[in-house]
Amino acid sequence: MKNVSGQEYQTPRQAADELDISPQTLRAYSGLVEKTTGRADYFHRDQNNGRLYSAQNIADLARVNQIKKEHNKTLKDAISEVFEQQIIKSAEPAESSAATVPATTAATSATPQISSDSLAPILYTLKQLTDQNAEVVTQIHQLKTQLDETNHNYEHLLKAIEVRNTASANAASQSVANSSAAVAPSAASATSTASQAPKPASASSLSMASSSAITAPKKSFWAKFFGRD
Structure with a gap:
């Protein structure tokens, strides 16, 4: 006052x-x-x-x-x-x-x-807007940095997944090749064993033997007893 x-x-x-x-x-x-x-x-x-x-x-x-x-x-x-x-x-x-x-x-x-006093509120408002804009720009730069880091991590993850998939595919191919190599000798051995096994008698041989047995004359009781024909 x-x-x-x-x-x-x-x-x-x-x-x-x-x-x-x-x-x-x-x-x-x-x-x-x-x-x-x-x-x-x-x-x-x-x-x-x-x-x-x-x-x-x-x-x-x-x-x-x-x-x-x-x-x-x-x-x-x-x-x-x-x-x-x-x-x-x-x-x-x-x-x-x-x-x-x-x-x-x-x-x-x-x-x-226009007096300086009447411009004071306008200048104050402009000052606030300028400060707010500067803060927004800073936040945008921070977000860009975070996005760049996230993109880098994403690309690194994709490369790791690709390497793992390639390794899995190679391992599967090698396993199939090993299995095929193990099966081939076993099949050859089985074939050789089958070729060396004795062949069963043919039907004609059996027939001839049976005919001989049937046509041979039977000995009498006395011949058998005295060992004579």
Whole structure:
């Protein structure tokens, strides 16, 4: 709280706390009030050219904030509604002097002046966006590094699987070849044994033997007894 010429003023921080807004928002409100009313000296200034806020200033800004929220109006419309009388008063001398000044001078005075205070919220927002973009870029680089590592591991796994499949195929082929080599001698041995086995008597030989046995004369009992024919 500052006392200037017997009147008490609040600093921007104190006024912002009382209005329950940030100092950046208060600067934006104050700059737009000065621009809308056409009075750059609407707020009292300290020796450092910083704004000071009277009790009436704070009440007017609180009304602006209330209209903006409750009636869903833009900040400029809310300020125009609250500071309507000040806007009218500031417009009267401007209209009377416009007839006496050259057209070029009038056009120059009508050009809106952008104060650094009104740009503060925009610059703050741009700063936040820049920081967020930098953070996003960093995250993208980290993700790219992780993807590259995952791709490398995937390729290594594919090569390992290919080597294992090739080894399995070679082992299977070698096993089949060994089995074939073992079966071939066994088959040859069985064939040789079969060729050396005695051949059974033919049917004609058996028939002749049977005929001889049948046609041989039988010996009589006495021949057998005396050993004579």
